[in-house]
Amino acid sequence: MLRPVAVIFSLMSAVSAFAITPVDTSSQLIISVRDQKLMLVQNGGKVATYPVSTSMFGLGDTWGRMTTPLGCLAVEKKIGDNVPVGAVFHNRRLTGEVLQPNAPGRDPVTTRIIWLRGLEAQNAHAFQRCIYIHGTPQEKTIGRPASYGCIRMKSSDVAALYDRVPVGAVVQIIPDRLPKVAKAPPVQSSNTVATATVQPTVQPSVQPQNQVQNQDQTGATPADDSLTVDQMRMAGALAAEREKAKLALSKRL
Numbered sequence: 557m558l559r560p561v562a563v564i565f566s567l568m569s570a571v572s573a574f575a576i577t578p579v580d581t582s583s584q585l586i587i588s589v590r591d592q593k594l595m596l597v598q599n600g601g602k603v604a605t606y607p608v609s610t611s612m613f614g615l616g617d618t619w620g621r622m623t624t625p626l627g628c629l630a631v632e633k634k635i636g637d638n639v640p641v642g643a644v645f646h647n648r649r650l651t652g653e654v655l656q657p658n659a660p661g662r663d664p665v666t667t668r669i670i671w672l673r674g675l676e677a678q679n680a681h682a683f684q685r686c687i688y689i690h691g692t693p694q695e696k697t698i699g700r701p702a703s704y705g706c707i708r709m710k711s712s713d714v715a716a717l718y719d720r721v722p723v724g725a726v727v728q729i730i731p732d733r734l735p736k737v738a739k740a741p742p743v744q745s746s747n748t749v750a751t752a753t754v755q756p757t758v759q760p761s762v763q764p765q766n767q768v769q770n771q772d773q774t775g776a777t778p779a780d781d782s783l784t785v786d787q788m789r790m791a792g793a794l795a796a797e798r799e800k801a802k803l804a805l806s807k808r809l
Contacts, residue, residue, distance in 0.1 A: 589730065624707065633670075657711065
């Protein structure tokens with residue numbers, strides 16, 4: 557049975573002494589043992605569903621048994637940022653090897669590691685038992701119990717999930733079927749928003765070359781360069797009168 561958020565908060569307070577990473581209730585993973593599926597829920601809406609494999613040895617959290625724990629857990633660590641799909645991990649360290657899906661005779665942890673911490677007494681050993689959500693090359697077994705306690709996924713699926721789920725996300729492993737959750741509304745493209753807010757570009761007016769030069773030299777722009785014929789004649793006459801006055805003054809001196 558799916559636990560409501562209020563119950564999750566009560567569980568968080570009960571085990572606060574053991575939880576290291578703050579729990580993020582905006583993101584939630586629900587893993588159904590019966591369906592062998594994982595659902596990603598964000599802000600109350602279903603984002604994606606993936607096939608998985610839980611333990612072939614059953615359910616539980618007992619030391620020394622390779623079983624999958626039930627109950628409320630949280631994502632404590634994420635390991636494998638930007639490593640190649642199919643990259644092999646040993647003790648959470650990359651070996652340098654990259655395997656293709658269904659590589660024969662190999663069954664290592666691959667691609668990404670999402671390390672879980674238990675939030676209840678029934679899964680308190682999950683972190684120390686190294687219960688992960690991780691990739692596997694044995695993709696032909698995905699969809700039925702086939703792991704040694706972890707939750708296995710196809711390499712491409714776990715890489716996509718890794719990018720979507722934050723550290724601290726709540727993880728519920730349930731024995732029943734996945735609950736029915738409405739799909740999350742589509743996210744509006746940022747390109748659409750940007751296009752809607754772009755203002756039309758106003759092209760600056762082109763000034764005549766002589767006007768631009770005057771502005772650069774004096775810091776002021778003439779109001780108008782165009783003169784009528786009469787204005788040009790009057791300006792010429794005034795200039796001639798000024799020259800005559802200068803000549804007369806120089807003769808007197």
